[in-house]
Amino acid sequence: MAIQKGKDLLLKIADxxxxxxxxxxxxxxxxxxNSETVDVTHSESAGRWRELLAGAGVKRASVAGAGVFRDGASDALVRGLVFSGEVAEFQIVIPDFGRVEGPFQVAALEFRGEHAGEVAFDLSLESAGALSFTAI
Structure with a gap:
């Protein structure tokens, strides 16, 4: 993968x-x-080295973003998910690599503002089911 512009990493929500x-x-x-590990080390583990059980841990993905809402539609979509607690389909586009798609829940939405600046937000999403990957 070649060097890409950060602005080309996109977060999309099902419309x-x-x-x-x-x-x-x-x-x-x-x-x-992230993938949690499952430690299966026991008293007879070789050299007392930790042993992990392959494929047994919980997998998850988290997404974080910060910025400004430019329009009422995207603000309303995200805000609605916060108040309803619903899980929605999201898509994350990684330029020249692929798309990750699946269910996410909005875990946090924070607003902040400076006296002489715009209102900004911080957004956190947590995966809520199986994700798919499609190469671009």
Missing amino acids: GAGGFETVAGLRSRRLAF
């Missing part, structure tokens, strides 16, 4: 019509994959 709408105004974004 209800079979497509995805970009969450407007994101200035920074992060996608992280």
